[in-house]
Amino acid sequence: MAQQLETTKAFVKLGEFLGNYCDFANGNAELDVEQKNWFHKLDEVVLRASNQNGWFTKENITFAFKEWSKTLSLDNLNHWLGKYEQKGCTPLTVAIIMAGNIPLVGFHDFLSVLITGNKALVKLSSNDKLLLPFLAEYLRSIEPSFSDTVQFTDEILPDFDAVIATGSNNTARYFEYYFGKKPNIIRRNRNSVAILKGGETKEELTLLGEDIFRYYGLGCRSVSKLMVPKGYNFDHIYKAIFPFKDIIEETKYANNYDYNKAVYLMSEFKFLDNGFLLLKEDESYASPIASVFYEFYEDKEDLKEKLMQDADKIQCIVSSDDGAGHIPFGDSQKPTLWDYADGVDTVEFLLKTSSNN
Template identity: 75%
Template sequence: MAEQPETIKAFVKLGEFLGDYCQFAKGNLEFNEDQIKWLHKLDDLVARAASHNGWFTQGNILYAFEQWSTALKTDNLKKWLDQYDIQNSNPMTVAIIMAGNIPLVGFHDFLSVLVTGNKALVKLSSNDKILLPFFTEYLTTLEPLLLGYIKFSDEILTDYDAVIATGSNNTARYFEYYFGKKPNIIRKNRNSVAIIHGDETPETLSLLGEDIFRYYGLGCRSVSKIMVPRGYDFDNFYKAVYSFKDIIDENKYANNYDYNKAVYLMSEFKFLDNGFLLLKEDAGYASPIASLFYQYYDSKEYLDETLKRDADKIQCIVSSRPRRDHIAFGDSQKPALWDYADGVDTVEFLLKISNNN
């Protein structure tokens, strides 16, 4: 990107504003009158979002804001977009059907559509419908030309050229039926997995707790399963994540913990329990809230074969020995702009169909 477009500048400013809000929420009030007006408005909406959806605590919303504040820095946007030849003289309308499992989960699609010069027709999830319209108001104040490029709709979507839809395996079948004739990206359920080697230090292993408990495990990048060597001592794991014990004080999480524990007991499943996290041996990946599946491996070859076979079920892999396709413990909820959901390059998809349009 030889010269930064006004849209990019607006998103950079939004990132700076999100960083300011995080400071404001922590008690820093050293802002000018115009900033304070916007900050108070967002503060009210954060409270509304938390009231509307009990999983959207202020802590989790702030965490999402902090990640986007980092991602939207000029250097990150430049590194992301410099690999593409973005020339769009014929904007498409792209319908974006957003999930609502974690705060702003659809923001990357929204960003991708706009920075490629296309129009976003957004259908928000009922679970996350408060924050993005405010961001749109802020962006269009900075760059009024964006007013004609963003539209929200609660109705059946019509008059669009392509679709990006995110949902469950069940809703994906609905999406494929209704949107299959248009160019599309349709995302289904995915979960993330951690590899434990058995030689991690307590400090290293404790970082894994962030990947498991952030957003209550509701994100596709949340670790819902651990692969452990045969004979692994789970006391080491439980001790390492004990600092996250206060999560059981959250009512919605505690209700799920109690329910899933009762189900396991009545079904006579074997499981481990430390009072805030249930561990169950299971070949699956989508563990219930407050539960974590585990699976033993006997060799590196078996581990690699299993993860390769199940690649279409896995969003990301975290490990204490990160490599090109693995993420370090504690970093699963810190994706870079070029870490695409399901490994599908959204920008490349948009540019390709734009060129063919």
């Protein structure tokens, strides 16, 4: 219990560090010499991460930092962990195989493993190899016990007791083959949906633009599908998301926009276009970059039933409703600690596995 308290304190300090770095990056911080040294080091890591992965812009990386800085408060951590009964158990070595689609996408798994008293054996994605090791280095500087509980590996995973693996539907089959005999959480492709009723304000639809464009739509919490009422006027969306127009200046995004538009034209698909976002009617949930699919609905109860049937394909639902599990416009990339990926309670899994070990 004492060690968990120290671990919690360390993550709270990490949250403060990330928040202060964001202020530093914006030129709004007065710092002592030690802080400046850490922040200059992190500046270099952010630059290298951006050069290594063109989707990891400084803006998107610092957005991820800022959200984690707000999430890693003592109140949030205590509220999150307060619902669990944690007994003294032998620490597990938990292998974490991380995705790399958005900055620090695997941080919640990393946090969950360590804060439950276990050891993290991390295999990073080649797309995101720099950010988490730096944060781990900072954690070790304020809490030396992390030196024994965090290990990064590029090799075939050595011995471990449980595994948390995130990947595509194809890699999930590979994970199940190799890790199926160990206690595991294996995640597959999911996408997020926004439900529009037709009466949304311009402000709400502008916030929806944040759900669509943040991280270029690469996150599983990025809205890639719109459910709209019959006869919906898409001009409302296009007018509201105009402030995001400069995204087309980003080369990688623009290349995807041009490619997908060419595919739609050559395939003679019907689609809508405002110069930086393509809207296409399609039953699929996974739309390509620079595109969002839409589907019409007539009856709200039928829509509710459809989304329930497709729950294993959906990460989150954005809408103006206060319904269970619905997220307000603009908040899809701001999950709480208790918003578990795929709805699987990672902490409960770790505690149960540890008690059975």
